[in-house]
Amino acid sequence: MNDFASAKAVFLDRDGVLNAEIGDYVWRPADFVVLPGVPEALHALHAAGYRLIVVTNQAGIAKGLYGPADVAACHQKLQEACGGIIDAFYYAPGHPSVSESLMRKPGSLMLERAIARFRLDPSQCWMVGDRARDLEAGARAGVRGILVGETEPVAGAPHLANLPAAAAYILRHDSARQA
Numbered sequence: 001m002n003d004f005a006s007a008k009a010v011f012l013d014r015d016g017v018l019n020a021e022i023g024d025y026v027w028r029p030a031d032f033v034v035l036p037g038v039p040e041a042l043h044a045l046h047a048a049g050y051r052l053i054v055v056t057n058q059a060g061i062a063k064g065l066y067g068p069a070d071v072a073a074c075h076q077k078l079q080e081a082c083g084g085i086i087d088a089f090y091y092a093p094g095h096p097s098v099s100e101s102l103m104r105k106p107g108s109l110m111l112e113r114a115i116a117r118f119r120l121d122p123s124q125c126w127m128v129g130d131r132a133r134d135l136e137a138g139a140r141a142g143v144r145g146i147l148v149g150e151t152e153p154v155a156g157a158p159h160l161a162n163l164p165a166a167a168a169y170i171l172r173h174d175s176a177r178q179a
């Protein structure tokens, strides 16, 4: 990849964006169900030169419900579903009731670590999430947000049905800007 291509990324919330929200912590691989169209959407973004970076709150670790190996097993399942094209996974294990963490969204430390590691230009990046706190984490790092799913709107952010719709929006938006 050349420098230009590696400067942009799509940050991805996990539950409700990449895999089905089950109304509880998703930590068993059996409960980790990749949503329809997600592998195709990720491939389209990857082909257009975007890094793909998952940023997920995993407070169940702080609460003792599961451990890092369980998170890794779910992420392995996601990588296998999409041919291994996800560049990095960041997760925030803390919860305010147990331990404060700048990693945890709406904190932006996960994004900032990836921005430094991959030398990203935040103004060329996007954050796709299904909660206001996802977009807030993006905004704190200078990254534009797209909200997906059946959720409360966030002022000023596009609100689309799902990740495939968000990927199409990103590709349309950025190709129009370059034209």
Ligand SMILES: [Mg+2]
Residues within 6 Å of the ligand: 013, 014, 015, 016, 017, 129, 130, 131
């Ligand atoms: Mg979510």
